[in-house]
Amino acid sequence: MVALAHKPVDTIAGAALDVRNIDHGFALHGDYLPVLEDVSLRASPGEFVALLGPSGCGKSTLLRLVAGLDRPRRGHLLVDDVEVLGPDPSRVVVFQDPTLYPWRTVWRNASLGLETRGLLKQHKHRVDDALGLVGLQKFAKAYPHQLSGGMAQRASLARALVNDPRLLILDEPLGKLDSLTRLAMQGELTRLWQARGFTVLMVTHDVEEALLLANRVIVFSDRPARIRADLSVDLPFPRHRDHPELLRLRREALGLLGLGGDW
Amino acid sequence: MTSIAEAAPNRSSGAVLAGGDERPHSLGLLVVAGILWLGVAALVLAWPDAQELERTGTLGGIALVLGAGLLIAAVIGRFSVRAAAIGRVAPWLVALALAVTAWEIVTAKLDLLPLPFFPSPQAFVEVYTDDWRRLGDSLLNSVLLLVRGFAIGAAVGFVIGVALGWSPKVGYWIHPIMRVVGPLPATAWLPLAFFIFPTSGSASTFLIALATAFPLAVLTWSGVAGVQTAYYDVARTLGASPRFLILKVAIPAALPHVFVGLFMGLGSSFAVLVVAEMLGVKSGLGWYLQWAQGWAAYANMYGALLVMALMCSTLITLLFRLRDRLLAWQKGLVKW
Numbered sequence: 138m139v140a141l142a143h144k145p146v147d148t149i150a151g152a153a154l155d156v157r158n159i160d161h162g163f164a165l166h167g168d169y170l171p172v173l174e175d176v177s178l179r180a181s182p183g184e185f186v187a188l189l190g191p192s193g194c195g196k197s198t199l200l201r202l203v204a205g206l207d208r209p210r211r212g213h214l215l216v217d218d219v220e221v222l223g224p225d226p227s228r229v230v231v232f233q234d235p236t237l238y239p240w241r242t243v244w245r246n247a248s249l250g251l252e253t254r255g256l257l258k259q260h261k262h263r264v265d266d267a268l269g270l271v272g273l274q275k276f277a278k279a280y281p282h283q284l285s286g287g288m289a290q291r292a293s294l295a296r297a298l299v300n301d302p303r304l305l306i307l308d309e310p311l312g313k314l315d316s317l318t319r320l321a322m323q324g325e326l327t328r329l330w331q332a333r334g335f336t337v338l339m340v341t342h343d344v345e346e347a348l349l350l351a352n353r354v355i356v357f358s359d360r361p362a363r364i365r366a367d368l369s370v371d372l373p374f375p376r377h378r379d380h381p382e383l384l385r386l387r388r389e390a391l392g393l394l395g396l397g398g399d400w
Numbered sequence: 401m402t403s404i405a406e407a408a409p410n411r412s413s414g415a416v417l418a419g420g421d422e423r424p425h426s427l428g429l430l431v432v433a434g435i436l437w438l439g440v441a442a443l444v445l446a447w448p449d450a451q452e453l454e455r456t457g458t459l460g461g462i463a464l465v466l467g468a469g470l471l472i473a474a475v476i477g478r479f480s481v482r483a484a485a486i487g488r489v490a491p492w493l494v495a496l497a498l499a500v501t502a503w504e505i506v507t508a509k510l511d512l513l514p515l516p517f518f519p520s521p522q523a524f525v526e527v528y529t530d531d532w533r534r535l536g537d538s539l540l541n542s543v544l545l546l547v548r549g550f551a552i553g554a555a556v557g558f559v560i561g562v563a564l565g566w567s568p569k570v571g572y573w574i575h576p577i578m579r580v581v582g583p584l585p586a587t588a589w590l591p592l593a594f595f596i597f598p599t600s601g602s603a604s605t606f607l608i609a610l611a612t613a614f615p616l617a618v619l620t621w622s623g624v625a626g627v628q629t630a631y632y633d634v635a636r637t638l639g640a641s642p643r644f645l646i647l648k649v650a651i652p653a654a655l656p657h658v659f660v661g662l663f664m665g666l667g668s669s670f671a672v673l674v675v676a677e678m679l680g681v682k683s684g685l686g687w688y689l690q691w692a693q694g695w696a697a698y699a700n701m702y703g704a705l706l707v708m709a710l711m712c713s714t715l716i717t718l719l720f721r722l723r724d725r726l727l728a729w730q731k732g733l734v735k736w
Contacts, residue, residue: 204637224637230633232630236631238652238653240727241652249635253641
């Protein structure tokens with residue numbers, strides 16, 4: 138294990154998220170396509186909330202709104218009781234694709250958030266720390282095309298962690314990894330979350346992944362997305378896939394997603 | 401820590417081995433080349449010329465020095481890797497010795513080809529020994545004109561391309577102009593440019609800049625416009641300003657396209673340079689070509705063509721070097 142004592146946990150406590158009656162949609166060939174309808178949810182500081190739903194239901198759209206990349210058509214988004222008006226490094230997104238800049242080394246990719254704010258000179262050690270945290274310190278000088286898929290996703294995680302985010306927004310971060318790497322990274326995500334105490338909002342397609350990692354699993358309907366259920370997963374970490382409570386929740390979640398009979 | 405360690409691919413080993421392999425073989429060929437060039441020297445010096453020529457002795461001397469040098473290199477090459485590296489060009493040196501021999505025989509020695517269109521090798525040498533001042537001056541003027549025009553054109557084209565790719569408002573105004581005026585060859589502006597600009601030098605600079613700017617602007621534009629939005633999203637969530645997005649995201653991401661544009665621009669700037677110098681500018685290699693033709697001094701023309709070829713290929717090589725340096729990250733990603 139790498140050192141967890143990066144910073145005392147209480148100094149970077151997570152943010153509180155309050156999503157109030159969000160409506161959102163897109164113009165498509167002249168028609169309006171509603172994507173989110175009256176979505177409200179809250180996450181307490183330090184909570185790990187997973188968003189589960191059918192493919193294309195609008196979960197990622199919600200994440201973009203929370204990140205401040207887009208503004209909702211209606212409703213309010215509050216982080217720590219302050220309206221979200223645009224992106225902010227305290228709310229960092231890890232996308233499904235690592236989207237590392239191919240012209241920058243791993244180190245220079247990870248340092249991006251400090252560079253944008255002109256903090257890089259004084260805080261170089263934070264980049265080294267974050268790379269250490271995801272086990273990439275030896276690859277600091279490598280270029281992205283020299284990394285495996287799992288390593289690239291770790292690098293993008295490091296790029297997020299450098300900013301000491303209070304809300305980590307994960308858009309299917311493990312979606313494109315092979316199953317072994319995925320299992321390993323699930324363990325690492327739990328470890329990082331417990332060590333750093335940030336709030337996590339994670340979109341996933343994987344029911345099991347949601348139940349393994351999150352305190353709460355919010356199940357969405359098909360588009361336009363509405364919240365169908367808010368399951369709380371009250372199990373200690375590390376969790377085991379074959380825990381009876383987890384299996385029961387899995388059945389319930391799959392049922393909500395319309396796959397009950399097959400399982 | 402469950403680290404899935406994978407070594408970064410090691411790309412360096414293959415080339416070194418291949419280089420070492422060639423060594424003994426090329427050294428043998430180097431000896432052959434040396435002997436052949438000594439043979440050229442003997443032929444030039446011993447066989448009396450059928451034409452009246454000035455620089456037969458000089459040509460023989462050059463062949464003699466080259467032949468001896470190659471033999472010495474072959475000997476040193478047994479001990480020094482650096483000298484052995486000359487062995488790589490040994491096949492070319494052999495071919496050149498044979499070609500010069502044939503050329504020398506059919507021109508200077510037997511006088512089989514009509515003058516002045518087919519000058520002998522020593523007439524060619526004479527151009528450089530006797531007219532190097534004028535030729536050097538022409539080269540300098542060409543390079544200065546080209547570099548000035550290319551630099552201005554590259555800067556303007558780059559800025560226009562970035563602005564087009566970045567801002568729809570700029571695109572609205574510039575795009576139609578580029579669509580209509582851009583494909584016009586820069587040389588078509590020549591009469592107008594010589595009329596508008598006070599000197600032929602400034603007119604030529606303008607034309608070369610124009611020839612460079614258009615392809616560069618188009619390629620830079622498509623490069624910037626093609627940058628994945630995800631790259632911007634990432635930077636924006638990390639607090640990037642628009643300035644950062646342009647300078648640190650859009651431009652580096654578009655740089656491979658920019659270099660394609662620079663190569664195309666450099667190519668068309670050569671064409672414009674020669675035409676401008678032939679038609680208006682009173683110096684430079686294009687002017688020298690024209691001047692040599694006026695005097696039916698074909699040897700001088702060939703000599704100037706060779707200098708021009710070397711100038712162009714050197715400039716292209718420099719641009720390749722710059723690209724290799726700036727786009728080193730593409731190695732292993734793109735097949736060059």
